[in-house]
Amino acid sequence: xxxxxxxxxxxxxxxRDIPDFPKPGxxxxxxTTLLSNPKALNTLMTHLENRYKDYNLDFIAxxxxxxxxxxxxxxxxxxxxxxxxxxxxxxxxxxxxEKYSLEYGFDEVEIHIDAFASEGHDGKGAKVLLIDDxxxxxxxxxxxxxxxxxxxAICVEVCFIMELGFLKGREGIDAPVYSxxxxx
Ligand code: AMP
Numbered sequence: 001x002x003x004x005x006x007x008x009x010x011x012x013x014x015x016r017d018i019p020d021f022p023k024p025g026x027x028x029x030x031x032t033t034l035l036s037n038p039k040a041l042n043t044l045m046t047h048l049e050n051r052y053k054d055y056n057l058d059f060i061a062x063x064x065x066x067x068x069x070x071x072x073x074x075x076x077x078x079x080x081x082x083x084x085x086x087x088x089x090x091x092x093x094x095x096x097x098e099k100y101s102l103e104y105g106f107d108e109v110e111i112h113i114d115a116f117a118s119e120g121h122d123g124k125g126a127k128v129l130l131i132d133d134x135x136x137x138x139x140x141x142x143x144x145x146x147x148x149x150x151x152x153a154i155c156v157e158v159c160f161i162m163e164l165g166f167l168k169g170r171e172g173i174d175a176p177v178y179s180x181x182x183x184x
Contacts, residue, residue, distance in 0.1 A: 003180065007043050012181055014040035015162070029162055029183070031066060031133050044161065044180065045070075049077045051178070055156060058126040059083050059116055063144055064090070064109070066133035070161065074131065083115045083128070085144050096150050100143035109143050116153040124152035134162045135179065138169025145175055 003011075014037040016030040034040050052074065061083040062071025068084055075082035088097060088108040095110040116123030128148050135141055141158050148155040155175040163170065163179035170177040 003043075003047050007047065008181065010040050010043050011161075015181075029134055031161065034161075035069065041073075045073050045077060047180065048074050048159070052078060052129060052159075055129065056127060057129050057156065058118075059128045059153070061085055061111075061115070061128050061130045061144070061148060061155075063130070063132040063140060067131050070133065071131045074129075081118065083111065085109055085111050085130075085147065096147055098143040098147045098150070100139045102139070107140075109140065109147060111144075111147045111151060113151060115151060116148075122152075126153040127156050128153045130155050130158045130175070132158075132160055134164070135160045135169045135177070136164050136167050138167070138172045141169070142172045142174075145173055 011034065014034040016033045018028040018030050020026065021028040057078060057080055059081050060071045060075040062068045062085065064086045072082045088110055091110050091112055094113045096113055097108050097110045099106050099108045114123060116126035116128065130141065130144055130148065132141060145155045145158060157176045157178055158173055160179045162181045162183050165182050165184060
């Protein structure tokens with residue numbers, strides 16, 4: 001299931017580049033302008049719904065914070081549950097955590113220990129699609145994929161709206177990676 005060029009342009013043109021944010025040299029890909037554009041958001045979400053409707057997924061997991069938005073919409077369209085993966089210290093119940101390195105220092109992501117449990121099922125072997133807005137170095141997604149594994153679920157694919165291909169982030173991720181848009 002691929003997007004045609006016209007659909008790609010609609011989505012790409014709705015994303016705004018902000019130079020030197022949050023620091024000099026970074027071009028920040030601002031998806032707030034995609035979210036506020038109903039045609040672009042609908043084109044994107046319909047594409048993702050078509051791609052994943054036959055994957056037989058049990059859950060969508062979204063990465064704090066922009067992955068929550070796309071992940072929740074997609075989960076509802078597919079009629080399955082949504083699981084938020086959060087930065088450390090935000091989740092109220094028992095969590096499993098994973099540290100990962102940043103350019104300077106560390107960050108940590110957390111998931112509830114029973115995140116993929118459901119009525120009559122302990123969550124082991126649940127089929128999960130992980131989603132975020134953008135992959136740069138891939139460090140965040142790699143840490144989250146390993147959290148999904150730690151709680152006994154299966155990360156069947158990792159999906160991004162944008163991929164900064166030149167950083168080769170996908171090479172560090174064990175699961176299949178799908179990106180809607182390649183950014184050079
Ligand atoms: P990484 O772990 O290096 O793949 O970084 C991915 C995370 O940082 C994602 O949650 C992105 O939302 C965010 N991010 C990294 N680079 C950018 C960028 N140029 N524009 C927008 N978000 C970014």
